Amino acid sequence: MRVTMRDVAEHAGVSVKTVSRVVNLEPHIRPEMVQRVRAAIEELGWVPNGSARALRTGRTGVVGIAVAELRRPYLAGLVEALVTEADRRGMQAAVEPTHRDPENVHAVLDARGRTFDGVVLIGDDDATAVVPDGLGERPVVAVQAPRISGAVDHVAEDVADAATLIARHLAVMGRAHPAILGPDRARTPGEPGSAPSAAMRSALFAAGFDVDSVQHVPLGGTWDRRAGQQAAADVLHRHPGVDSLICVNDEVALGALASLAAAGVDVPGQVAVVGYDNLDDGWFSTPSLTTIDPGREPLARAALDLLADRLSGQASAHARSAVVPVRLVRRESTLGAGAT
Secondary structure (H helix, E strand, O other): OOOOHHHHHHHHOOOHHHHHHHHOOOOOOOHHHHHHHHHHHHHHOOOOOHHHHHHHHOOOOEEEEEEOOOOOHHHHHHHHHHHHHHHHOOOEEEEEEOOOOHHHHHHHHHOEOOOEOEEEEEOOOHHHOEOOOOOOOOOEEEEOOOOOEOOOEEEEEOHHHHHHHHHHHHHHOOOOOEEEEOOOOOOOOOOOOOOOOHHHHHHHHHOOOOHHHOEEEOOOOOOOHHHHHHHHHHHHHHOOOOOEEEEOOHHHHHHHHHHHHHOOOOOOOOOEEEEEOOOOHHHHOOOOOEEEEOOHHHHHHHHHHHHHHHHHOOOOOOOOEEEEOOEEEOOHHHHOOOOO
16 A cells, blocks of 8 residues: 555644645754654655655755765665665665765765755765865765764764773673774774773773773774784784773674684683674674674664754754664674574
């Protein structure tokens, strides 16, 4: 059975005109009314007619997604979540790989108002450091972009809670000598990537670790499996007493697992490993990888909610932030064989 706008209106307890105004991002609609209509659309699975909306409003119905690259599994997964969410809302999404070139980033931003109604900027590198004019009719929403400054709305997972979950979990396991591979995800724009962030230090201290003895291994260039493999080998050589590895992402963690296996190190018996990003590959590594799930789908929903609010005139004149909860996915690399 095909769901219509009238079905959405009846489900939300509003008029068809109200549904139309919400879908067309018209201003001066009460926020609670917007939420009711959006909830009804989601529950019924209704997809608005984007072409008809574009003719009425003069908008393109297209959101640009600027991403550094697509060969990194997590970035590709986040882009997929954003594209899926845009489609659910009756919008098209244009994915624009920037290849970490600032000129490419600004070309995407300059296309606002002509090609794109707004832009979602995935802040993976310094090429996206400054974004001007992101709060008006041509909005920009930055996702996971700690180094971005300027007038933009921002969405990120709760990185401080992620640090707390990792530290507490390792403490419960009885680990005492962790090493951090790469810059931890809780660092803020003013903190260097060559040392644990204040949030990570606080989490480790609260869990009972001697923070000053925690080893930190910088990663040069790309934070991939090769970097993790080399970093883990370096830790084994320089700091044989290390009993757990906190990795900047799952790719680094998977490389570390390969290095530990090659060296005959029992995981998690001798060394536990924790990743970040919840990649599917973590289920199939040996042992399977404990990781932080930052919530790609919730991040995508929050980003497009902020974008829609800007386009409909619902947002304030100030930059806003949305924080998405995280969860620790416990698997064999910290729990032992047979863990789930």
